[in-house]
Amino acid sequence: MESSDILVIGGGIIGASVAYGVAKQGVDVTLLDQGGSTPSASRGNFGLTWVQGKGLGMPRYAEWTLDSVQAWPEFSEDLRENSGISVDFKQPGGFEACLGEEEWCRRKAIVDQMRQESVNGNYDCEMLDRHTMQEMIPKLRLGKTVYGASYSPHDGHLNPLALLSALMAALKNFGIKHYPENQVESVSFRNDSFEIRTTKQRFSAKKIVLACGLGIKALARQVGMEIPIRPQRGQILVTERTLPLLEQPFVTIRQTHEGSFMIGASHEEVNMDTGTTLEVMRDLASRALQLFPELYKLQLVRCWGALRILTPDNRPVYVESESCPGAFVVTSHSGITLAPLHAGRLSKWIVDGITPEGFENFHPGRFDA
Ligand SMILES: Cc1cc2nc3c(=O)[nH]c(=O)nc-3n(C[C@H](O)[C@H](O)[C@H](O)COP(=O)(O)OP(=O)(O)OC[C@H]3O[C@@H](n4cnc5c(N)ncnc54)[C@H](O)[C@@H]3O)c2cc1C
Numbered sequence: 180m181e182s183s184d185i186l187v188i189g190g191g192i193i194g195a196s197v198a199y200g201v202a203k204q205g206v207d208v209t210l211l212d213q214g215g216s217t218p219s220a221s222r223g224n225f226g227l228t229w230v231q232g233k234g235l236g237m238p239r240y241a242e243w244t245l246d247s248v249q250a251w252p253e254f255s256e257d258l259r260e261n262s263g264i265s266v267d268f269k270q271p272g273g274f275e276a277c278l279g280e281e282e283w284c285r286r287k288a289i290v291d292q293m294r295q296e297s298v299n300g301n302y303d304c305e306m307l308d309r310h311t312m313q314e315m316i317p318k319l320r321l322g323k324t325v326y327g328a329s330y331s332p333h334d335g336h337l338n339p340l341a342l343l344s345a346l347m348a349a350l351k352n353f354g355i356k357h358y359p360e361n362q363v364e365s366v367s368f369r370n371d372s373f374e375i376r377t378t379k380q381r382f383s384a385k386k387i388v389l390a391c392g393l394g395i396k397a398l399a400r401q402v403g404m405e406i407p408i409r410p411q412r413g414q415i416l417v418t419e420r421t422l423p424l425l426e427q428p429f430v431t432i433r434q435t436h437e438g439s440f441m442i443g444a445s446h447e448e449v450n451m452d453t454g455t456t457l458e459v460m461r462d463l464a465s466r467a468l469q470l471f472p473e474l475y476k477l478q479l480v481r482c483w484g485a486l487r488i489l490t491p492d493n494r495p496v497y498v499e500s501e502s503c504p505g506a507f508v509v510t511s512h513s514g515i516t517l518a519p520l521h522a523g524r525l526s527k528w529i530v531d532g533i534t535p536e537g538f539e540n541f542h543p544g545r546f547d548a
Contacts, residue, residue, distance in 0.1 A: 243537075396408055402500045412486055414456070
């Protein structure tokens with residue numbers, strides 16, 4: 180039986196970020212993943228490092244997200260040094276466009292409420308009119324229905340596949356034990372230690388981290404935790420490459436480092452179905468053309484569906500089991516945005532056991548009522 184101090188189950192962005200942070204603290208860590216080719220959230224996401232609009236009604240989450248995007252420049256450098264891979268991280272600020280005055284007013288109400296809820300009343304997001312917005316996007320003409328946008332200087336984007344590759348390469352360089360084709364079937368707790376059985380072998384560890392996305396629910400029950408998560412499909416379109424036209428990402432469209440436009444993403448309750456549909460592709464493309472009509476010239480070259488891992492309020496769950504201390508659950512939508520903090524403060528919590536301030540907000544007990 181292989182043994183380690185900390186064993187992380189799930190080799191997506193979240194498990195890899197946590198393993199990276201734990202390994203950097205010099206702790207012996209093992210990473211397990213079930214493998215397979217299903218388009219997981221970590222491979223099928225939109226690649227935004229996004230702060231605006233996050234944390235309405237939960238100021239601790241807004242603060243956590245802002246801290247994370249502020250840590251991104253240093254984190255991407257650190258990752259490049261340890262992996263030799265650039266994730267093409269850029270933070271030029273980002274827009275959430277409003278088609279028509281009604282959408283703009285609804286958006287403004289959200290931004291105003293977030294400002295009121297913020298700790299110092301200083302929420303760094305502003306509403307722009309169409310004219311100001313167009314001046315910031317000199318190379319693409321805005322469509323007639325664009326009324327304006329909300330804008331945050333902290334928003335950015337990156338290549339999410341490069342992020343996953345960089346984390347894996349860094350983990351390899353750190354010499355951590357990685358088992359990519361091991362589906363965990365059971366976890367049990369005895370004599371202050373965990374035994375983990377996979378389809379291939381057995382492992383033991385003093386602590387375990389359940390970071391296996393939609394696989395968390397079944398394993399968490401075995402160590403005394405109920406984690407209410409569900410899948411939600413997002414479809415994304417990709418165009419052929421073109422000249423650099425758009426520097427800033429929008430929540431529904433961005434131009435990649437290589438020149439493609441990514442257009443996304445739908446929100447569909449279809450259980451575990453990762454397929455694509457013509458109807459949704461049409462809707463996504465049509466909204467993109469309302470925003471930037473000139474994009475009609477570009478060919479679409481790819482489309483995929485991937486599953487978000489959502490809690491009932493779309494906010495993270497970070498929790499240690501009470502009945503099996505040493506078993507942690509880490510799950511979150513926005514795993515790209517939050518990677519620096521998952522590798523930083525959160526992995527320190529797992530190693531030291533000292534709960535970061537305000538973490539009670541992320542306890543799943545909030546869903547009990
Ligand atoms: C369409 C879409 C767009 C998104 N856009 C953004 C964005 O712009 N910005 C952002 O911050 N976030 C975005 N997200 C969310 C982000 O992608 C997720 O928060 C993140 O990828 C979750 O990572 P994860 O590691 O928890 O889950 P996953 O990627 O699902 O990884 C979990 C891993 O666990 C493994 N696993 C499961 N069960 C077991 C088991 N029993 N044993 C062993 N291994 C197991 C799986 O094989 C998988 O590799 C988006 C998500 C989607 C779907």
